[in-house]
Amino acid sequence: MWLQSCVYTLRKRRKQMLKKALAVAAGSLLTAGTLGAAELYGNLRGIPPNTQMSVKCGQASFKPSIDKNGNYRVAGIPPNSTCTLELVNAGAKSSQVWVPVKSGQVAFNASIRIAGSKILVLKE
Numbered sequence: 001m002w003l004q005s006c007v008y009t010l011r012k013r014r015k016q017m018l019k020k021a022l023a024v025a026a027g028s029l030l031t032a033g034t035l036g037a038a039e040l041y042g043n044l045r046g047i048p049p050n051t052q053m054s055v056k057c058g059q060a061s062f063k064p065s066i067d068k069n070g071n072y073r074v075a076g077i078p079p080n081s082t083c084t085l086e087l088v089n090a091g092a093k094s095s096q097v098w099v100p101v102k103s104g105q106v107a108f109n110a111s112i113r114i115a116g117s118k119i120l121v122l123k124e
Contacts, residue, residue, distance in 0.1 A: 038077040038101045042108040044070040044087075045124070051089040051112075057081035057101060070112075079103040087112070087119045094119035 040055065047070045055062040057077045064072045077083065081101045085108070087094040092114055099108045113120040 036079050036103065037075065038079050038081070038103050039073065039075045039105045040077055040083060040099065040101055040108060041073040041105065042071070042110070044072065044121075045109070045111045046070070047087075047112045048089050048114065051087050051119075054086050054088075055083050057083040077101050085121070087121065089114070089119060092117050092119050094121050097121050097123075 040057075044051075044053075044066060047066060049068075051066060053064055053066055053072060055064060055074050058081050060076070060078060060081075062074045062077075064074045066072045074083075079102065083099045083101050084096040085094075085099060086096050095118075097108075097110075099106065109124045111122045111124060113122065
């Protein structure tokens, strides 16, 4: 009887340890994809309301929102990417702007002007 009790306790502890190990491993896998990721952020001064922004970095595409002050943020960018930014507003479109993103946080600030059907992005 005593031996059965010991075996039962050992099996129970083993299951608990395996559950903890699996939880730690799963957490590591979930964060591993974002550990090396970079972030692009900045301010687009003078941007008209309702302007849409698209960002493409390698195979990854993003549609960040732009707040009323022109601030934007794109997280989860693969490191060592060259991103292209493009703005669209009521038929007006910007040319593509290339921004190299190595790692960590990269700032890209610009002034925006509309000239006919073109949106001019002037890097600051």
